[in-house]
Amino acid sequence: MLLNIRTIIFAAALLLFCWSCYRRFRFLMLGKGENRFNDAGKRIWGVIYYAFGQRCTVNHGYRFGWNHLVLFWSFIILLIANTEFLLEGLFPDYVSFSMLPVSIYVIIEIASVLALLAVCFAMVRRLAFPPSYMEARSRDAFIILGLIALLMVAFFGLHASEIANGSETASYMPVSKFVASTFFLQVQTASLGGYIKAFWWLHAIVLLVFLNYLPYSKHMHILTGIPNVFFKSLTKVNTQPREEFKKGNVFGVGQINLFTWKDLMDSYSCTECGRCSDMCPATNTGKSLNPRLVIHDIKVNLLKNGPVIQNKGAPVMPLIGAGGEGSVSHEVLWACTTCGACMEVCPVSIEHVPKIVDMRRNLVEMNAKVPDELLPFFESMEQRSNPWGIVPADRIKWAADINVKPFETGKTEYLFYVGCFGAFDARSRRVSLAISKILDAGGISWGTLGKDELCCGDSMRRLGNEFVFDRMTKDNIKTFKDKGVKKIITQCPHCYNTLKNDYRQYDMELEVVHHTELINKLIKSGKLTVNVNEADLGKVAFHDSCYLGRYNGIYNAPREVIASVTGHAPAEMERCLDKSFCCGAGGGRMWMEESEGTRINAARVEEALKKDPRTVCVCCPYCMTMFEDGLKSIKADDKVQVLDVAEIVSRGLK
Amino acid sequence: MLVIACVKQVPDTTQVRVDPVTGTLIREGVPFIINPYDTHALEEGLRLKEKYGFRVAVISMGPPNTEVTLKKAIALGADEAVLLSDRAFGGADTLATSQVLSEAIRKLGQKEEVAIVVCGRQTIDGDTAQVGPGIATRLGYSQLTLVDRIESVDLKAKKIWVRRRLEGRHEIVEATLPAMIAVVKEINSLRYPTVPMRLMAEDSKATLWDNKIMGLNENTIGLKGSATQVRKIFSPQRASGEIIGDGIKDPKGASRLLIERLIEKRALCI
Structure with missing residues (x-):
């Protein structure tokens, strides 16, 4: 009779679990299609490296990630024991716990102890030292940690009482043996049977509750x-x-089922660890954007609207709206600098930025709802292909005092794509001049498009104005094809990324190099001789551009250039390389007011000043502007200068 | 009930240069834009549509490529576009332009009652601010210029109340419909077209009315119907300025010199 009840409970609990998973899984199918099944080998390697290797969990200075690594591997091992336990519960006559080879118990015992310790550590940490970037004391977290701890207690209780009873051999169970000798020595043999039963049921119930709680929790x-x-x-x-x-097409994502199934799966996978929030420049400066909550809102929205949409109904909760759980507000969407730090640190590879841009697209393309300051920007971009609406003929003014050759089909090797900042912005014009001086000194065959150069469209794309970006791209590609442009040097990492990665979607493969890469190559091959006056530079701190570093993996070129011309590696800020902190201007933020919270560039400048530099070295015109403005705002611009890598090099040219 | 927005396609004057030798405009490569004031007239028309349920027609007189401008108006939400284009309309001054436009408005009014004609206060190429008032006078409409807010419209009583922006003061004016209102830029902020509307507008066509359709007396339109003629265009010579001090190396010194010079020239006093 008891066995029957046991089987019924196990079967019911497992069916409930499968049904919950199935319901959740069906909601994923509401999303748009996307092929993520290609290149299985690479994908399996990714799973080994990132999931089983816990690459992102322990990386980026999150030392507590080791705790997760221990818990993760304990779980994998205990999966074997618990699968066996579930099978035994389901088919008591056919499967017994002793089916496993005895030696495996040593491993299971160690895993259980480690899991128990890890869970205790996690609880203590959440209670005593809660990190600011996550909701450390959430009920959800303690329920799960408590269940796991209880599961381990039941495990040891069960085996210890069995050892005391003599029905289990103690030779492979050092921990249970210890528990048995500590707690069960005084217990009468007759009552041990009751203990065994009680611990068995505790283990069973906790395991089944845990299983069924999973799909409804983070x-x-x-x-x-x-x-x-x-x-x-x-x-x-x-x-x-x-x-x-x-x-008839719908543009951007304004409704949950317009995301792809993978976007929706991302929302299920978020464990709310808060690493993204910890890295996010917007969250760190008091903006309403918190990447973790964006993903959480998508999940809540899906769970709320999923059943309605399945029945062909209209969503009951707006995806983009006033905010509140389940809806993402306009302010949140516009606050993103698209710096990509959130995606870099996410342990489960959630892609936050494309979702934010997709929702921006809905605001711009379907609803024309954009912050007021973007309207003149959009008009200028569309009418005159530059952010300020300056007369296109002025594009050549930066080179008024030098002799710049036009790009000639078949004759010129590199197109120097000056970019809007390089051509129009007074400060960045000096960088353009520095680059042209270096190119000449290095014997590079180069030319420009002069007044025919158009904006690459990066900000338009990141701001969600894909329609105008699409036109700008097609115009640019036509120019490149007409002129036979194949190799491009860019000053701006945003031009670099757009020409290289965005234009590839238009079947335009260009060999794009950032000026720092080219300069590095010229120095290494001995084509440039640079004698830099160190007194003039002082201590140099380097700031990574997000679009060069995180977006394109170029971290070394600018550092090597600085090291080779100054003789010292640049000073590194606390947050550098793939963990670098955005200047605040990416993703179209350059063209918007920053009225919420404190200023991102001010935070970054303060971080730089901790290294006490005389020079902050950048390699992006946006970073240049943000740093100079930030230094001015705290009246430090007379003590610290901001220079582009190219300017440092060109100063040392004979 | 119809609201008609009058728009003009103009060369982007900030990009126009005058050939110093011939004294003519160098128009090559200069893009055309909607006269900026007219974009606000159209926007006000669209707001009236949303508030009172008018239909919005947009009309323009100009060369055939003006259709691009009219399509943009459709993308923004105009219901109908009429292009007045004929060689005979060419070379018109404000007198002849307002003749063609007012006749077109009259013609549109035969199908549907016209309540309000909205114009920009002036164009950036001619800068006369005469065409709007010209239309009002010819049609006998109430004439409301320099409007920076439409207070309300009462369609039953056929009344409109607007606020006019004058120097140092505002005035609120009541007028009878139909009315012509010429708006200043401050009246509204512009909207941005949605992509579905843009795609729809790309396939749309403006109704073309040439003089065969309009049937106007050739002596009242175009160059012949113009009371004024352009004799010469030239850019006035301006005495070149001077650079005071070295603003890059010594900004404080340069500012001091500048202030001294301004005081000397009595542009500043202490």
């Missing part, structure tokens, strides 16, 4: 995390999917 990542890593983008997430501008 710990669903236990189920979706590894698949999510399998389906991760195989390349860096440095571009946006194209849109097809056909009548």
Whole structure:
């Protein structure tokens, strides 16, 4: 009779679990299609490296990630024991616990102890030293940690009482043996049977509750995390999917089922660890954007609207709206600098930025709802292909005093794509001049498009104005094809990324080099001789551009240039390389007011000043502007200068 | 009930240069834009549509390529576009332009009652601010210029109240419909076209009315119907300025010199 009840409870609990998972899984199918099944080998390797290797969990200075690594591996091992336990519960006559080879118990015992310790550590940490970037004391977290701890207690209780009873051999169970000798020595043999039963049922109930709680909690990542890593983008997430501008199409994402299934799966996989919030320049300066909450809102929205949409109904909760749980507000969407730090640190490879840009697209393209200051910007870009609406003929003014050759088909090797900042902005014009001096000194065959150069469209794309970006791109590609341009040097990392990665979607493969890469190559090959006056530079601190570093993996070129011309590696800020902190200007933020919270550039400048530099070295015109403004705002611009890598090099040219 | 917005396609004057030798405009490569004031007239028309349920027609007189401008108006939400284009309309001054436009408005009014004609206060190429008032006079409409806010419209009583922006003061004016209002830029902030509307507008066509359709007396339109003629265009010579001090190396010194010079020239006093 008891066995029957046991089987019924186990079967019911497991069926409930499967049904919950199935319901959640069906909601994913509401999303748009996207092929994430290609290149299985690479994907499997990704799972081994990122999931089983816990690459992102322990990386980036999150030392507590080691605790997760221990818990993760304990779980994997205990999965064997618990699967066995579930089978035994379901088919008591056919499967028994003793089916496993005895030696495996040593491993299971160690895993259980480690899991118990890890869970205790996690609880203590959440209670005593809660990190600011996550909701450390959430009920959800303590329920799960408590269940795991209880599961381990039941495990040891069960085996210890069995050892005391003599029904289990103690030779492979050192911990249980210890528990048995400590707690069960005084217990009468007759009552041991009751203990065994009680611990067995405790173990069973906790395990079944845990299983059924999973799909309804943030710990669903236990189920979706590894698949999510399998389906991760195989390349860096440095571009946006194209849109097809056909009548009747819907543009951007304004409703949950317009996301792809992978976007929705991302939301299931978030474990709310808060690493993204910890890195986010907007969250760090008091903006309403918190990448973790964006993903959480998408999940809440999906769970709320999923059943309605399945029945062909209209969503009951807006995806983009006034905010509140389940809706993402306009302010949140416009606050993103698209710096990509959130995606870099996410342990389960969630892609935050494309979702934010997709929702921006909905605001711009379907609803024309944009912050007021963007309207003149959009007009200027569309009418005059530059951010300020300056007369296109003025594009050549930066080179008024030097002799710049036009790019000639078949004769010129490199097109120097000056970019809007390089051509119009007074400060960046000096960088353009420095680059041209270096190119001449290095014997490079180069030319420009003069007044025919158009804006690359980066900000338009990141701001969600894909329609105008699409036109600008096609115009640019036509120019490149007409002129036979194949190799391009850019001053701006944003031009670099757009020409290289965005234009590839238009079947335009260009060999794009950033000026820092080219300068590095020229120095290494001995084509440039540079004698820099060190007194003039003082201590140099280097700031990574997000679009060069995180977006394109170029971290070394600018550092090597600085090291080779100054003789010292540059001073590194606390947050550098792939953990670098954005200047605040990416993603179209350059063209918007920053009225919420404190200023991102001020935060970054303060961080730089901790290194006490005389020179802050940048390699992007946006960073240049943000740093100079930030230094001025705290009246430090007379003590610290901001220079582009190219300017440092050109000063040392004979 | 119809609101008609009058728009003009103009060369982007900030990009126009005058050939110093011939004294003519160098128009090559200069893009055409909607006269900026007219974009606010159209926007006000669209706001009236949203508030009172008018239909919005947009009309323009100009060369055939003006259709681009009219399509943009459709993308923004205009219901109908009429292009008045004929060689005979060419070379018109404000007198002849307002003749063609007012006749076109009259013609549109035959199908549907016209309540309000909205114009920009002036164009950036001619800068006369005469065409709007010209239309009002010819049609006998109430004439409301320099409007920076439409207070309200009462369609039953056929009344409109607007605020006019005058120097140092505002005045609120009541007028009878139909009325012509010429708006200043401050009246509204512009909207941005949605992509579905843009795609729809790309396939749309403006109704073309040439003089065969309009049937106007050739002596009242175009160059012949113009009371004024352009004799010469030239850019006035300006005495070149001077650079005071070295603003890059010594900004404080340069500012001091500048202030001294301004005091000397009595542009500043202490």
